[in-house]
Amino acid sequence: MPSLPVLPSGRLEQRFADKKPRYSKPEAVTEANRCIYCVDAPCIKACPTGIDIPTFIHKLSTENVTGAARTILAENILGASCARVCPVEELCAGACVYNAWGREPIAIGRLQRFATEATLEKTPLTALVPAKKPSTGKKVALVGSGPASIAAAGLLALEGHKAVIFEKKKLAGGLNTLGIAPYKQSGQAAIDEINQVLALGDIELKLGVEVVAGTAGAGQVSAADLLKDYDGVFLGLGLGPDSKLNVPGESGPGVFGAVDLIERIKAEPNLKLEGTRAFVIGGGNTALDIAHELKLLGFEDVALVYRRTEKDMSGYAHELAAAREDGARLMEKRVVSEVLRDAKGALTGVKLAHAKDGKAVAGTEETHAVDLIALAIGQSVATDIARAFPGVQTDKQGRVVVDAKTHRTGNPKVWSGGDCVNGGKEVVNGVQEAKLAVRDMLRALGGK
Amino acid sequence: MADLSIDFCGIKSPNPFWLASAPPTNSGPQIMRAFDAGWGGAVWKTLGDPITNVSSRFWSHDYGNTRMMGLNNIELISDRPLEVNLKEMAEVKRRYPKHVVIASLMVETKENWKEIITRAEDTGCDGLELNFGCPHGMCERGMGSAVGQEPKVLEEITRWAMEYAKTPVIIKLTPNTGDINEPGEAAARGGAPALSLINTVKSLLGVDLDRFVPNPRVGTQSTNGGYCGPAVKPIALFMMSQLAKNPLTKHMAISGIGGISNWRDAAEFISLGATSVQVCTAVMHYGYRIVEDMIEGLSDYLDSKGMKSVNELRGKAIGAYAEWGDLDLNYNLKARINPETCIGCNLCHTACMDGAHQCILIPGRTHEEHAKAGHTHIPENIPAVPVKAAGAIGRHLPVIDDVECVGCNLCHLVCPVPGTISMVEVPGAIGKKETWNDRVAQGRDLNPGSMESTLKRRGKTT
Numbered sequence: 077m078p079s080l081p082v083l084p085s086g087r088l089e090q091r092f093a094d095k096k097p098r099y100s101k102p103e104a105v106t107e108a109n110r111c112i113y114c115v116d117a118p119c120i121k122a123c124p125t126g127i128d129i130p131t132f133i134h135k136l137s138t139e140n141v142t143g144a145a146r147t148i149l150a151e152n153i154l155g156a157s158c159a160r161v162c163p164v165e166e167l168c169a170g171a172c173v174y175n176a177w178g179r180e181p182i183a184i185g186r187l188q189r190f191a192t193e194a195t196l197e198k199t200p201l202t203a204l205v206p207a208k209k210p211s212t213g214k215k216v217a218l219v220g221s222g223p224a225s226i227a228a229a230g231l232l233a234l235e236g237h238k239a240v241i242f243e244k245k246k247l248a249g250g251l252n253t254l255g256i257a258p259y260k261q262s263g264q265a266a267i268d269e270i271n272q273v274l275a276l277g278d279i280e281l282k283l284g285v286e287v288v289a290g291t292a293g294a295g296q297v298s299a300a301d302l303l304k305d306y307d308g309v310f311l312g313l314g315l316g317p318d319s320k321l322n323v324p325g326e327s328g329p330g331v332f333g334a335v336d337l338i339e340r341i342k343a344e345p346n347l348k349l350e351g352t353r354a355f356v357i358g359g360g361n362t363a364l365d366i367a368h369e370l371k372l373l374g375f376e377d378v379a380l381v382y383r384r385t386e387k388d389m390s391g392y393a394h395e396l397a398a399a400r401e402d403g404a405r406l407m408e409k410r411v412v413s414e415v416l417r418d419a420k421g422a423l424t425g426v427k428l429a430h431a432k433d434g435k436a437v438a439g440t441e442e443t444h445a446v447d448l449i450a451l452a453i454g455q456s457v458a459t460d461i462a463r464a465f466p467g468v469q470t471d472k473q474g475r476v477v478v479d480a481k482t483h484r485t486g487n488p489k490v491w492s493g494g495d496c497v498n499g500g501k502e503v504v505n506g507v508q509e510a511k512l513a514v515r516d517m518l519r520a521l522g523g524k
Numbered sequence: 525m526a527d528l529s530i531d532f533c534g535i536k537s538p539n540p541f542w543l544a545s546a547p548p549t550n551s552g553p554q555i556m557r558a559f560d561a562g563w564g565g566a567v568w569k570t571l572g573d574p575i576t577n578v579s580s581r582f583w584s585h586d587y588g589n590t591r592m593m594g595l596n597n598i599e600l601i602s603d604r605p606l607e608v609n610l611k612e613m614a615e616v617k618r619r620y621p622k623h624v625v626i627a628s629l630m631v632e633t634k635e636n637w638k639e640i641i642t643r644a645e646d647t648g649c650d651g652l653e654l655n656f657g658c659p660h661g662m663c664e665r666g667m668g669s670a671v672g673q674e675p676k677v678l679e680e681i682t683r684w685a686m687e688y689a690k691t692p693v694i695i696k697l698t699p700n701t702g703d704i705n706e707p708g709e710a711a712a713r714g715g716a717p718a719l720s721l722i723n724t725v726k727s728l729l730g731v732d733l734d735r736f737v738p739n740p741r742v743g744t745q746s747t748n749g750g751y752c753g754p755a756v757k758p759i760a761l762f763m764m765s766q767l768a769k770n771p772l773t774k775h776m777a778i779s780g781i782g783g784i785s786n787w788r789d790a791a792e793f794i795s796l797g798a799t800s801v802q803v804c805t806a807v808m809h810y811g812y813r814i815v816e817d818m819i820e821g822l823s824d825y826l827d828s829k830g831m832k833s834v835n836e837l838r839g840k841a842i843g844a845y846a847e848w849g850d851l852d853l854n855y856n857l858k859a860r861i862n863p864e865t866c867i868g869c870n871l872c873h874t875a876c877m878d879g880a881h882q883c884i885l886i887p888g889r890t891h892e893e894h895a896k897a898g899h900t901h902i903p904e905n906i907p908a909v910p911v912k913a914a915g916a917i918g919r920h921l922p923v924i925d926d927v928e929c930v931g932c933n934l935c936h937l938v939c940p941v942p943g944t945i946s947m948v949e950v951p952g953a954i955g956k957k958e959t960w961n962d963r964v965a966q967g968r969d970l971n972p973g974s975m976e977s978t979l980k981r982r983g984k985t986t
Contacts, residue, residue: 106589112869112871112940113871114868114871115870115873116870116873117869118918121918171917173867173868173919174867175914175915176867176914176919177940177941
């Protein structure tokens with residue numbers, strides 16, 4: 077498998093500095109030596125993939141860096157990405173016993189980053205995971221190339237099964253490539269990691285190929301053909317486009333979907349964002365990310381416009397604190413009632429109404445001049461295609477329904493994981509769901 | 525405020541804190557800065573026939589993030605001209621008449637000893653310390669620890685020194701010997717009024733695993749050196765207290781040396797018989813300034829114990845330093861874990877499982893899981909008491925099984941949160957004090973490991 081092409085230069089994301097740069101080896105060893113090496117450690121329980129964190133940190137403390145990477149990758153084949161993108165404050169580090177002791181928790185994410193990056197730049201992933209088993213002749217189709225599919229493909233390949241990934245976009249990696257805040261991980265780092273997985277062998281990545289419900293045209297493959305031609309199918313569909321406000325003036329230049337805008341910042345060469353004032357609508361982590369990114373890109377005033385109060389926000393408190401530290405501000409209890417444009421259609425401002433319990437109060441509108449609006453009020457689902465596989469069901473929110481332990485859908489040949497199942501969580505959740513699915517696939521395919 | 529001044533076999537010192545003969549006492553200007561900081565005395569870097577030192581002289585034994593838990597050196601005695609050292613010594617004594625300056629000496633022949641003692645005492649120094657301890661470089665030339673390891677030679681040179689010296693003579697002992705009593709007794713026979721110990725422990729600090737050369741590396745080679753610092757303190761305490769108890773040496777003044785870093789260490793040495801203490805590694809690590817805390821800490825400690833003088837502390841712990849055979853077999857401890865401060869790390873559990881007596885259980889496991897973990901006695905009731913520390917969600921207090929707990933202290937020692945695991949005394953199984961020696965004397969038991977001594981004891985009592 078040849079390596080994926082390098083992302084074009086001139087991307088806005090290249091302007092961002094790393095918020096948590098990789099430790100040097102002495103820094104990593106010193107931090108590792110702070111860890112008290114708990115037994116039945118709460119950090120392991122807080123890690124969705126169950127990485128044996130005290131063991132990998134102990135190995136770092138003895139400068140057994142390669143061993144530390146092996147321990148991480150044994151539970152999480154995308155451990156390098158997760159080291160950079162996991163909200164460790166909410167997961168492993170949030171559970172560290174040091175919190176209970178009133179001390180700074182161990183910087184688990186940064187240690188994991190050092191262990192995986194320092195090792196993988198010298199040693200290929202193949203040499204760090206168990207030896208690949210002989211080919212079984214079985215093959216699995218994976219729909220979407222986000223972290224759940226990449227993890228599943230890697231684990232299947234190690235078991236001797238062939239994995240074929242279908243990605244409708246021209247770039248691989250889903251949100252891990254195109255949606256992570258650039259100060260945490262660059263798109264190129266995500267693609268480099270995919271290359272490491274592809275190098276395990278027996279993984280084919282078909283870019284620009286869409287899976288469709290009906291008859292397949294050019295650049296398409298049908299769901300029926302996947303079921304016919306493959307021994308199993310994994311649906312790693314992710315989420316759909318950004319949701320809209322449905323207010324007057326919304327459509328037109330200057331108003332962006334947040335996920336779309338982040339993708340363009342990360343992947344589009346020579347993107348220019350004009351203006352000095354930006355409003356970000358929403359209270360989740362995507363809203364916090366784009367607000368933070370716009371601030372770092374040089375917007376003078378970046379306001380997060382949220383319909384309720386700070387304590388109601390679904391975004392992580394540590395992310396809000398970090399965005400604020402870089403100068404973003406929060407406007408609570410406001411909803412957008414209209415986007416204002418001049419005669420030529422250019423964005424000029426926005427009308428915000430005061431909100432009570434998240435609902436606009438009539439007669440309270442105020443007008444603000446603004447140059448850019450990013451909508452981060454959620455993403456639609458992209459699971460219509462899932463129902464093209466007989467027996468696969470979606471719930472009221474449009475999420476693919478799976479058995480929690482096996483991640484098998486209503487179709488015994490179809491498994492699913494990642495955002496299309498959990499509604500939008502972390503990379504590490506996608507990896508864990510892929511692990512569970514692969515474990516059950518091995519049983520179904522006659523593996524171990 | 526307690527009186528910290530001491531009388532060390534006639535040498536008056538404002539406090540018991542002296543700098544050991546080492547790099548911190550290499551020169552007059554250094555020693556004067558040390559005296560300004562509060563040090564009561566200094567043993568000058570050993571004088572003798574000046575040598576040439578190598579570059580790359582020290583290496584450290586680190587433990588986790590603790591730097592210089594132990595320090596190793598391959599530096600030899602003073603490499604400065606003798607005249608310069610003597611001139612500076614006289615100057616220091618002139619400017620600091622109330623502080624103690626001891627000349628550390630190491631030469632070879634009787635004539636050499638006579639000459640250097642005379643010249644050192646001409647500076648006005650308060651005493652002499654004969655360096656019979658240096659375990660590297662000098663011992664190969666028949667000096668330093670080569671003397672300390674040969675009681676007859678040690679005794680003879682001590683006699684020479686006693687013959688020529690007008691000031692008190694301190695014999696500095698090497699720990700690199702099978703029984704510290706032998707050189708100590710030889711020094712007593714030679715007539716010396718004082719001992720200082722320990723000098724450094726012969727050591728090879730580590731190996732550079734890329735070059736396959738031990739550390740500290742001198743080009744393509746290294747050599748064994750002398751080990752000191754906090755890591756050697758327990759060895760020093762043992763050896764010094766042996767001589768403080770020994771009927772043939774207990775009349776001698778002792779200057780305790782070995783890993784003393786703070787007032788607590790100093791108080792421990794003094795309680796086991798030291799009159800003064802000497803410090804080196806801690807000063808090499810943190811500077812002369814540490815003495816402020818040492819003076820203040822020791823003084824406040826003495827006040828808190830109602831002692832008016834440091835002399836009241838001297839030897840306080842010697843009486844409780846018994847032989848193993850005289851320890852009370854009825855004394856019984858059990859571990860107790862404080863739910864208010866436990867953070868739920870379970871380090872006590874793993875230490876007990878693999879390093880002790882399998883008596884700390886993790887609640888919430890089934891009987892089978894406890895058995896699989898390695899418990900052989902599993903109590904009926906294993907209560908799940910939540911850990912109360914804020915943020916310790918879902919964690920439970922490990923449970924001590926008193927039936928299996930032997931009170932070994934290991935869990936108390938590994939617990940990262942001081943004060944969380946305490947050892948409490950409970951009634952013993954025997955019901956009254958009983959020692960192994962009692963049993964042996966009564967013929968009810970054998971002395972562990974020594975059939976001969978057992979038979980001898982039985983022979984004595986029957």
